[in-house]
Amino acid sequence: MATETGTKFQAVSRLRGTVFEYVSLGASVFGIVLLAALLVYVSIDAFDLANASPQWLLTYFLTLVVPLIGFCLYSADDRQITRRTGLAVGGGLVVSALVFTGVEALVGPIDRLSWPLVYLFVFVVPTTGYTIFAANQETVGGVGFGLLGRLLGGTALGLAVGVLFLVFDPQLWMLAYTFGLLPAALAVGYGQWRPDSGMSSKALPIGIVGLVVAVGLRQVVPMYPTDFIIYIWSVSMPIAAGGAALVAGQRGRTAALSVGLVPLAVAVAGGFAAAGFGLPSKTVLLVLVTAGVPVAVFISRTLTDGEGTIGLVLPILLAAGVLVGALIVDFAGFPAPDPWLDPSYVTSSPSRTPVDAGLYPAIVGSVIIIALVAVLSFVLGVGTAVFLEEYTAGSGWMGALTRLIQVNIANLAAVPSVVYGLLGLGLFANFLGFGFGTAVTAAFTLSLLILPITIISAQEAIRAVPDSLRQGSYGMGATRWQTTKNVVLPEALPGIFTGTILALGRAIGETAPLIMIGAATTVFSAPDSIWSKLSAMPMQIYAWANFPQAEFRYGVVAAGVMTLLIVLLGMNATAIILRNKSEGV
Amino acid sequence: MATQQSDSLITTEVSSSQTGRSAAPDETVISSTDLDVFYDADKALDDVSIEIPEHKVTAIIGPSGCGKSTFLRCINRMNDQIPACEVDGELHFHGTNVYDPQVDPVALRRKIGMVFQKPNPFPKSIYENVAYGLRVQGKEVTDELVEDALRNAALWDEVKDQLDESGLDLSGGQQQRLCIARAIAPDPEVVLMDEPTSALDPVAASKIEDLIDELVEEYTVIIVTHNMQQAARISDKTAVFLTGGKLVEFDDTQTVFENPAHDRVEDYITGKFG
Numbered sequence: 001m002a003t004e005t006g007t008k009f010q011a012v013s014r015l016r017g018t019v020f021e022y023v024s025l026g027a028s029v030f031g032i033v034l035l036a037a038l039l040v041y042v043s044i045d046a047f048d049l050a051n052a053s054p055q056w057l058l059t060y061f062l063t064l065v066v067p068l069i070g071f072c073l074y075s076a077d078d079r080q081i082t083r084r085t086g087l088a089v090g091g092g093l094v095v096s097a098l099v100f101t102g103v104e105a106l107v108g109p110i111d112r113l114s115w116p117l118v119y120l121f122v123f124v125v126p127t128t129g130y131t132i133f134a135a136n137q138e139t140v141g142g143v144g145f146g147l148l149g150r151l152l153g154g155t156a157l158g159l160a161v162g163v164l165f166l167v168f169d170p171q172l173w174m175l176a177y178t179f180g181l182l183p184a185a186l187a188v189g190y191g192q193w194r195p196d197s198g199m200s201s202k203a204l205p206i207g208i209v210g211l212v213v214a215v216g217l218r219q220v221v222p223m224y225p226t227d228f229i230i231y232i233w234s235v236s237m238p239i240a241a242g243g244a245a246l247v248a249g250q251r252g253r254t255a256a257l258s259v260g261l262v263p264l265a266v267a268v269a270g271g272f273a274a275a276g277f278g279l280p281s282k283t284v285l286l287v288l289v290t291a292g293v294p295v296a297v298f299i300s301r302t303l304t305d306g307e308g309t310i311g312l313v314l315p316i317l318l319a320a321g322v323l324v325g326a327l328i329v330d331f332a333g334f335p336a337p338d339p340w341l342d343p344s345y346v347t348s349s350p351s352r353t354p355v356d357a358g359l360y361p362a363i364v365g366s367v368i369i370i371a372l373v374a375v376l377s378f379v380l381g382v383g384t385a386v387f388l389e390e391y392t393a394g395s396g397w398m399g400a401l402t403r404l405i406q407v408n409i410a411n412l413a414a415v416p417s418v419v420y421g422l423l424g425l426g427l428f429a430n431f432l433g434f435g436f437g438t439a440v441t442a443a444f445t446l447s448l449l450i451l452p453i454t455i456i457s458a459q460e461a462i463r464a465v466p467d468s469l470r471q472g473s474y475g476m477g478a479t480r481w482q483t484t485k486n487v488v489l490p491e492a493l494p495g496i497f498t499g500t501i502l503a504l505g506r507a508i509g510e511t512a513p514l515i516m517i518g519a520a521t522t523v524f525s526a527p528d529s530i531w532s533k534l535s536a537m538p539m540q541i542y543a544w545a546n547f548p549q550a551e552f553r554y555g556v557v558a559a560g561v562m563t564l565l566i567v568l569l570g571m572n573a574t575a576i577i578l579r580n581k582s583e584g585v
Numbered sequence: 586m587a588t589q590q591s592d593s594l595i596t597t598e599v600s601s602s603q604t605g606r607s608a609a610p611d612e613t614v615i616s617s618t619d620l621d622v623f624y625d626a627d628k629a630l631d632d633v634s635i636e637i638p639e640h641k642v643t644a645i646i647g648p649s650g651c652g653k654s655t656f657l658r659c660i661n662r663m664n665d666q667i668p669a670c671e672v673d674g675e676l677h678f679h680g681t682n683v684y685d686p687q688v689d690p691v692a693l694r695r696k697i698g699m700v701f702q703k704p705n706p707f708p709k710s711i712y713e714n715v716a717y718g719l720r721v722q723g724k725e726v727t728d729e730l731v732e733d734a735l736r737n738a739a740l741w742d743e744v745k746d747q748l749d750e751s752g753l754d755l756s757g758g759q760q761q762r763l764c765i766a767r768a769i770a771p772d773p774e775v776v777l778m779d780e781p782t783s784a785l786d787p788v789a790a791s792k793i794e795d796l797i798d799e800l801v802e803e804y805t806v807i808i809v810t811h812n813m814q815q816a817a818r819i820s821d822k823t824a825v826f827l828t829g830g831k832l833v834e835f836d837d838t839q840t841v842f843e844n845p846a847h848d849r850v851e852d853y854i855t856g857k858f859g
Binding site (some may be wrong): 039346468470471472473474475476477478479482486487490491 | 592640661691692693694695698699701705706707708709717718720721722734764767768817855
């Protein structure tokens, strides 16, 4: 009897489940591996790694990658991670050399790939990513990468602000800041200092009046200070003051003053000095402020907390690695690659000769389009979603109308982008007279294109807010608007951001609608207003791909794709940071 | 035999919980006459007429689906949120029919606070949760008002050092007391409670019961409960709804539990059905 039960216990087959599990795994890995292989080739082309000598690779491996991994392992402080990393880095070297040589001997030579590159992409990059991830969980690594992230993010932000000021009028901004935002901010500050003065509630009217005054004065005021002074007064000083205010609450006046004033002084000095070196002084000023203030705040916090301060050396470690590597390569005369994606590529105009070709006007065009699209689609998308979810009745003619809108929005998400291009051409470019291929036309067209995705994802996010919260709010005697503003939207915001990120990612890569509205494939100077004709990165890349010279296809295009991806990643990172901030209480 | 046992159990409960509140003549605060409620074709309340006294705890009991929550939600017009819900008849709050077209349900809810079955604090700080009602009602938010509300909800000592932390970090019982603090902060006249302890453990539930006993000094409390012992312990008046949305009996709690006028009520409170 007992034996019988025993045999019965072993009779359950898990074959189908196991097969399903591995087929699913294969399906999910398939796409990722193909995309990774493409990206590897693109980056090899963009950075001309095929021409990098093994000595060059080895030098930077030793000066840059090894210290970075070392820092991560020190921070992670975990024997198992160290052992795994050592195994991957050491064993990978042998494996990739053997396998690659074997494949080349049996199958034939592989174009533009060598075993050090295979080793780099298959073993070193993933291992480094893994150790960075592991280190980031611990204090030291968190401090190090937090600082590095603020440096890079601040720099990117400064560049983006600089690009936006190419198009948006800095003088108008100065007036708006001086008469609208600054008084409003002062009112809020005074209101918090003296709550019984009731100044906080007056901030909004003060700001609106100020903005109206600013717009009116723009045409009246004949003389303006130089842009450099405008940037110091109306961009750098508020950022520095914001940084100081962040620190002042917890760490006292001295720390706050140094956090605000030191980066400001450095930035102004850097701006003046940059002019002497032939660098654009305004951009240098902006970058030094947007990177400097967050870095100063972060360092001040870390020093007061006193935990993981050693992590602050990470940027210095990496900078030293690059410097030492460059010295060694220069001194020993190792053949170095000549990357297509270099500073001159992102700062110069397109050209018929591959070496001179640059992406600058297209980058500016894309950034401006995306900035406009982000604002337009967020406002329209969230507005529509709130209306559909919170305000419409379920029955009556309004209910029927709502259902009709719902169905149509779902269908609109599937309409091909060329059709939206046609709409943009007819409606915005022709009928409303926004002009062919201008930033405004492009932004409106792309906003319409992604609007259904934005609306649907925002609706999902709003629907996911528990009804009990709404009930709670209504039960307190809140109106529908108060409930939406105070309870529903804050809770739905992370989800709305996620949807908008995805939609913006689609917008930045669109080409077809831009062709339809008459955007130029190539423009030679950056747009200087939202009404000027512009190109966008995907358009320019597409144009280059048809050029006859092979260097365009195997270098310039690859560099363009890398730039597009980097801008996209930067954008997504910003949105994710915003989302995570809005998730916190 | 079994019936008798549970009978006597409840009797002792009642006698041991003499609330000792004044027997002064009761001022009616909420009264309904022939109140019918339909969800589409289903009748949820059938001809309910009741007079609820001020500064007393009124318990509403009855089996599932008998319309007790529906009645509670009629009082502050939370049923307006349900499109299919239709109300017929009159319900007076201080003599005003709340279903009069002139009455703004939002203004009504500012006089009648509500606590729900599941604790539903907002994902904001404890301070902001309590201040929420004051803010949306356009009243001034002061630290004293927030502190008073938390003290009245018997939560102040537990949370006074963590007012900036999220209300969601509290335990279930604390969350429910936070919801009570939130409801009483804007100083309503009536507090409606829809099975406020059914999602809580017995210790947390008894804290809420003690709290209700104190709240009734300042507010009129109407509580829907599934728990008959709870109704017997904390209420002055008890309304018994039975299936079909009929108000079968409404009287002093002691009378209802010791000497009910209807056999079906007796069957229900002695546990023969429900």
